[in-house]
Amino acid sequence: MKGKLLKVLALGIISSCLAFTMSACSIQSQPTSSSDEKVVNLFTWANYVPNSVVNEFQKQTGIKVNYNNFSTNEEMLAKLQASKGSEYDVVICSDYIIEVMGKQKNILMQPIDKSKVPNYKNVDPQFLNQPYDKGNRYSIPYTLGSQMIVYNSEKVNFPIKSYKDLWNPALKNSLVLVDDPRIVIGMTLKKLGYSMNETDPKKLAQAKQELLKLKPNVKVLDADTPHNSLINGDTTVGFMYGSQASAAVKSNPKFKIVYPEEGMNAEEDNFIIPSKAPHKENAGKFINFMLDGKISNEATTANEYINTNKAAKKYMSKKYLNNKAVFIPDSELKRAERFRDVGNATKTYDLIWSEFKQK
Template sequence: MTRKSWTSPLVLLLLLTALLTGVTACSTATSPSAQNPGPGVTTAKGETSPQPKLAKSLNLFIWSEYIPTSVLEAFEKEYGVKVNISTYSSNEEMFAKLAVHSSGYDLAVASDYMIDLMRKQDLMEKLDYENISNIKNIGPEFLKRAADPDGAFSVPYMWGNVVIAINKDKVSTPVSHYRDLLKPEFKDSLVVLDDSRSMIGIANQMQGKSLNETDPAVLEKSKEFLRQLLPNIKAFDSDSPKTLLVTGEVAAGIVYGAEASLARQENPSILTVIPAEGMELWQDNFVIPKGSPNKLTAETFINFVLRPDISAEISSHYPYANPNLAAHELIDKEILQDPAVYPPKSELEKGEYMVDIGNAVKLYDRIWSEIKLE
């Protein structure tokens, strides 16, 4: 008698179920979404499901020498996303490009006063803070500022100041005010910021006026102060003014506090002077340009940068003042105690932040263009 070969419907169903389960598991293990998921979303049942996968690349628009390659490489290693960097030399340049083609960038860095203008021009996407949980690491004094009262569009990145840096081996005359740099001893020996708002604002301060002055009469006088300063200016440089200080090609400069600090690390002869007129203060922030094609990826990058270890890594390369208080425990004490980077509270109270000055910016632009052409 020959054995009859057969399988019951129940067995067939069990075999088919097992086969499908195995195929699904293999697919999940090798799919791009599993390899490169976005931040998880917690459901009502307490389960975590992945958001849509992150983009393969992220286009970041930022100042030069402002974020170390090591951080970009760490993000790519952890998330599989390559960060492409484009740089600008002023907030105005950044604004002009975003106003024309904001969707060409996924993420940008902008100073407070420019965020105010971008908000009014509807050039930014609202942030989803479910993807930026590390915002908790930022000090409350840096959040929800006048430029973005609800904190809907911006996340603090770094903050800082503008100071006078001098080479003590090359400067014999006392320097405590911006006005002191008008002296003939400084002929062709200064590096200053290539920034209309900063330099005209400083000329305003020379008169005892506001950094944000809009009175045409005051601004015309500021123009005359800058004309007097011109013979002493060897270079306009906002990107890396420390270079000329380190090499000794200039005797002094009007530079960012962090640049003065970096210059001193390489050349101990560099000293920092906090101007008696009061410092310009600033805060730079991450924003997502309107129409960004990779908003989730941009928010994931912001959250990554706000990790204490990553934020401290940035400060070790570029020691601007860091609003990430959780990162302070990991930052070199020498940086935290450097008055060029973290000025005394009494000096901070005398400082002033830029604000949006409306149509007066056209007068600033005209004055700056005329000065640069002389």
């Protein structure tokens, strides 16, 4: 997932060097800053916007895309803080980090002029007006990610329907989990009937004990490629992102996708424009282009994230629509819970995770 699985780690800012990845037709050593240039500086995860889409935008508009990538939301925020919001034109980042940024004294995002983005009308209303940015003043949804259970039906002799089934002693040394504290602790909290964003110390203490009970069943923790252990037969059940579950199913149709009965998590990735974007007009044109139904479908078909664009549906192939890992029914999405900034409780989550991994 392009390093994205690390995105809900503690919200301490990572001061690290940024590696640059450019699209085939967008080779540039540094972001360009002259306001009258036909350039847009994009900052997101590597390969999250397909080259074919980048190339089509450049062809249609004559605006060159300088594609720069980060590994985590925290790295992105550190870069924006270092440049005071002046280096990039469009950033694609996650919902919870937008919430964090919106609480800061010096907000590094600028309000998006919707009149410059007429394709905003294409965004499915169910993904708008979320708590992290009420009214979508600063952000516009691009895609949505979610985690789910996937298991080998030939090797597991009972049906898996929920998070609680992962605690079954019959699955000893059989699980692969995405290596991420908020995701795995969140799953445990949902099993107990609590919110994934729980901050009550007593409920978190209960979740800690419950998670430790799961440890005998866990064979692999993998942030980036958890599906590989399923594919090679090292594990038989996994909890991972949809695009990873999709890779497992493509390798072996015996793998089954499960939407947990307790409810899923949903994480929206959004377009934002930094506060001092050097090419603000071009930023609006790029976002508007990405919200075109045909382009949106092309992007999510390639990156296998959940599409948030209602105009894209008429372009979706049967293969995409039948892929349970990337086309999740609205009934599931509407009851899914979003991660939120848990403030000081982040330290507790980190301590729980540390003990779980060390046990």
